[in-house]
Amino acid sequence: MAAYDFLIKGARLVDPIDPQRWMQGPVDIAVKAGRVAAVKAGIPIASAADVYHCHGETxxxxxxxxxVHMGSPPNAVGHKMLALAGVTTAVDFAGPMEETVEGARQSGAGLNVAGLHRISTDLNMPTTDPKTHEIRGEAERALDLGAIGLKVVGGHLPLTPEATARVREVANDLSCYFAFHVGTTATGSNIEGLREAVEIIGDGRAHIAHINAYCRGQKMSISEEVAQAVDILTHEAPHLVSEAYMGTVNGTFGACIDGVPKSAVTRTCLRMAGYPETEEGLVQAIRDGYCSANVPQGGQVVLKTGEEGVEGWRAAGAGAFVSFAVNSPEAAFLLATARRAGGDEFVVDAMSTDGGSIPRNVQLERGLALVQLGALSLSDLARKFSYNPALMFGFEGKGRVAEGFDADLTMADLETRRPVMTMVGGRVVMYRGLAVGSGATFLTTGRGAPALEKAGFATRVVDVTRGLIYTRGA
Ligand SMILES: [Zn+2]
Structure with missing residues (x-):
């Protein structure tokens, strides 16, 4: 029997904490039983059952x-789209958890998946001001289903500031994750919402979603909003964890209730371009190309405008999703590169996509563009999209390619900025534009593991209280 299951010969390796590693030249990576067994030069080919020879890949x-948003079954195409984008682990920020589980069952592409359960008025809360016992009941149910935590989508479907604070308290009491798309009935999805979020959270524990989305120039100039966001995260609430994404389009609910878009973000986007905040206004915006319908096609989701877009939006009904090109590349750049004073640490911990089933899974391509520009080093990029997220969520054994770590890796061609191959737990799940994996391994809590195992999934128990969300500055 071979000593190793898989051997990668001659890889240029990027290490998040050793910036010199890539420059030191090619190295061999041996994999055994789902983990990295050795990283060194000169591992003999005869020692492995399978060998991949690199030709300059990193x-x-x-x-x-x-x-991410995996998408609702039967269109949970986020799994495949993320696999094609070189992703190995994804945290589903939409919920509800039963959809995250069912989507993985139907459309799993071999990725590691964790789920946050949405607490919102369109799903499970009776009013915008739910009480602690209502939130807690729903949270406990979600944890039993395998969720690692909760998410409030305040920008889309706001709760009162008091109820938002209760969700945070419940999540922290249950030692689970809490992510917040800022905005309440008193504010919105903007820089004022971010300021309010910091007050609501206080010294509680939270992850602030997509900082770039609050810097679209709604309240001040984009650069002023970025400067304020950086100041808030650096000085007022340095214990919070956060991420920002690089895509230029947003993704928001396209459904309307009584002729009005149900999401406040959708209504704001329409207003920003002078459209009425109504179903007619939304249809006209799709027709004109200002808004794109997210339409399933060929096992993925594509953006459509014009009559085709209107048709796709209609066909999706209550599950309609739309995108507006409202994100500022300036904000994306500044937030991807901003560092905390006197150190190497980033102000915004991670580079995400907020993608999956929303077609903007561009972190490898745009991250490498920032490397080409000299704005980030390869090592910085690995910290942004792998090492830091592992720390934030407490995903131990992930975030590096080193002996004893999980054999999760993304092989890329730096010139084309495309992923070449990915491996999850020692298994190849994507190779040159083909997603070849299936199923999903859930990262879950000890409480959620039994239900997921019963449903046939492999699980890995994680403890988010060991993640930066709980430990930073504590
Ligand atoms: Zn999102």
């Missing part, structure tokens, strides 16, 4: 996308 620790 190996990153597997991309951990810290904010």
């Amino acid at each position: 190996v990153f620790p597997g991309i951990i996308d810290s904010h």
